[in-house]
Amino acid sequence: MKKKMALLNSVIVVISFTVAFVLCAVQVHSQYETEFTRRLDAVLSLSALDTSQFAKNPQGEAQLLGDSLKKSGQQIRISIISAQGKVLGDSAMQEINENHLHRPEIQQALKSGRGYDIRVSSTTHQRYLYAAQQVENHYFLRAAMRTTEMDTVMRRLAGSAAVCIFIGILIACFATLPLVSRTLRPLRELTDAAKEISRGNFTRRVSVSPAKDEVGSLARSFNRMIRSTENAITELDRNQSRLTGLLEGMDDGVLAVDSTGHVLFFNERVRILLSCPNLQVSDALDSSLVLSHVADILQRVGKSGETCKEQIAGVTAEQQFTVYAAPVEGGASVLAVISDISRMKRLEQMRSEFVGNVTHELKTPLTSIRASIELLKSSGRDAKTRAYFYEVLDMEAERLQHLIDDMLVLSRLENMRQDTAAQPISVEETVRDSVERLSMTAAKHQISVEFHVDPTLLVCCAPMRLEQLFTNLIENAVKYNHPGGKVEITGAPQHEIAVIKVRDTGIGIAPEHIPRLFERFYRVDASRSREIGGTGLGLSIVKHIAVLYGGDISVESKVGAGSVFTVRLPLASAEHTGKA
Incomplete structure (x- = not known):
């Protein structure tokens, strides 16, 4: 930028000096020409006073006039020309055969009595200023003065102008560079700040000149623009973070594709629901059958421009999804919300x-x-x-x-969130009470029942609920056992958890029944359950009681070898024990 401005200033200086020189040269040339013309006019006027000798001896008269002028210090050439254009006498040459009737100054003298011209003489090959005057309609008296002096002055003037232009260029360069550097400093700062902003650094500011000039006004406007842009981008990032948090916190999957079917954005829930952990932005929805179904729905919505709600099957037979799709941005893209309705x-x-x-x-x-x-x-x-x-x-x-x-x-267990009757209770005592209550039933079925529970094992439960839990488990272990079989109850603490196991040597449970064993009214052997008087709700009640008090229940079984039901309940804390 500095070089360009220095070059521009140099060009301006050259043009300015050239124009000034031309004007000055024209003025000087005009002044010299006027002065020479005035001198020639004076010579012609004086020479024309006595024309009596022109006819007798024109060459001698011309030579005499020339010598007289030369003695007085005036280098003026005198020519006497006839009315027909023949040179009768010339102070510079003895004989001239060329006709001068058509010379510009002669023609002009014929019209107005006196004429002028500047040209190079064809006889002496020097540049002259010619002045001609018609005398008595018989002669033309012509005076010519060499323009050597004027040409020398003009050459000197041109040389001086060249030197002045060169000096002016040097001065302009040396004066311009510091001035341009100081002038361009704010612009360089603005350029650097713009580069920083393009890289995302919106904290950059430019210094503002105290002078209220255009650059200072530009700097202030630039800073205001950056502050506005920074605030807008900060707000945009904040809104983007909120939107991202909202999308990621949704239980539904959100997916958007463009008109070509490529992914624009999605939340993490989409990967989980559709079992596509490698899904990326700009991918096509063709890596699985489920994604292909979703892509078909989105493609139809994109073409029709109407919203659509459709159910599709998931990866497994149990999975069911609802896909709600709607066009956005005038149909340029499609947004889909994918809901898992499998639980429903x-x-x-x-x-x-x-x-x-x-x-x-x-x-x-x-x-x-x-x-x-x-x-x-x-x-x-x-x-x-x-x-x-x-x-x-x-x-x-x-x-x-x-x-x-x-x-x-x-029904009561399902509606309860916590049991106000819960208190620290001995697992051993509760198991003992349940075993005694079922002793007649066990004897009837010829089943021996034993229990080995840690006497210090305490859990925080309602006594009635805990007894109901163990009664149901032991009763099932007795009723679904072989005659002469055995039921064993053990209990011990494990890492702040009371682990109670009810083991039997009964008929066992097939593996396909175990996942649904704790559902209401689910029976492994419906005929046997009704025969022994079961309602199909016992194990469901057991599970609800365990969950109510922060525990769980699991089962391990082998057909013909028996089953083991494991109940895990949190141990009663010191706080609960103190309240008791």
Whole structure:
């Protein structure tokens, strides 16, 4: 930039000096020409006073006039020319044969009485200023003065002008460079600041000159622009962070694609839901069957420009997704929200199964009760037969009572968030009470029950709930056992957790039944369960009790070898023990 400005100033200096020289040269040349013309006019006027000798001896008269002028210090050439243009006498040459009638000064003298011209003489080959005057219509008296003096002055003037231009260029360069450097310093600072800003550094500012000139105004405007841009980008980043946090915190997947079907953005939930851990921005949705289904939906929405809501299957048979897609940016891209409705579908299925199971469980005893009543109404029944039907009625009514009681217990457990009746309680004492309560049932089925529980093992539970948990587990271990079998209960602390195991040597559970074992009304062997009077809710109640008090339950089983149910409950803390 400095070189350009120095060069520009030099060009301006050259042009300025050249124009000044030309004007000055024209003025000097005009002044010299005027002065020479005035001198020639004076010579012509004096020479024309006495023309009597022109006809007698024109060459001698011309030579005499020339010598007289030369003595007076004037180098003026005198020519006497006839009206026909022939040179009759010339002070510089003895004989000139060339006709001068068509010389510019002669032609001009014919018209106006006196004429002038500047040219190089064809006879002497020197540059002259010619002045001609017509005398008595017979002669032309011409005076010529060499322009050597004027040409010398003009050459000196041109030399001086060249030197002045050169000096002016040097002065302009030396004076311009510091001035340009100082002038361009704010612009360089603005350029550096703009480069920093282009790299993302919006904290850069430029110093503002105290002078209220254009550069200072530009610097202030630049700083204001940077502050505004920094605030806008900060707000944009803040909003982007909020949006990113919102998208990443969503339980649904959010996915956007462009008109060609390539990914514009997505949240992490999309990778989890659609099982595509390697999905990246700008990828095409073709790496799996699920992604292809989503891509088809988005492509249809992009073409139609209308929103769409559709259900698709996931990677596994249990997975179900809802894809809601809508065009954005005038159809240039499509946004999709992917929701996992697998749990909802499972809950709907469980509800349907629950209704069916409840209906079935209620229908069987009610059918038996109604049949018994109908038979009792008929006449001719002896006392023994009536007693049998009364026993059937009592048994089915008790079965209904147990079913309703278990359903009420399960409903209460599901609605409870915490149990205010919870207190530190001994696991050993609770297990002992449950074993004693079921001793007659165990003896009836020829099952021996043993327990080995750490006496110091305390958990924070409601006594009734904990006893209900162990009673259900031990009762199942007894009823689904072989005659002569065995049930063993053990309990010990493990890392702040009470681990209680109920082991039996019964019929065992097939692996395909274990995942659904704790569902309501789920039975491994429905006929055997009804035969021994089970409601199908015992294990579901056990699991809800364990979860209510911060624990869990698991099962390990082998068909024909027995099962092991493991209950884990948090140990009662010192705080709970102190309150007790």
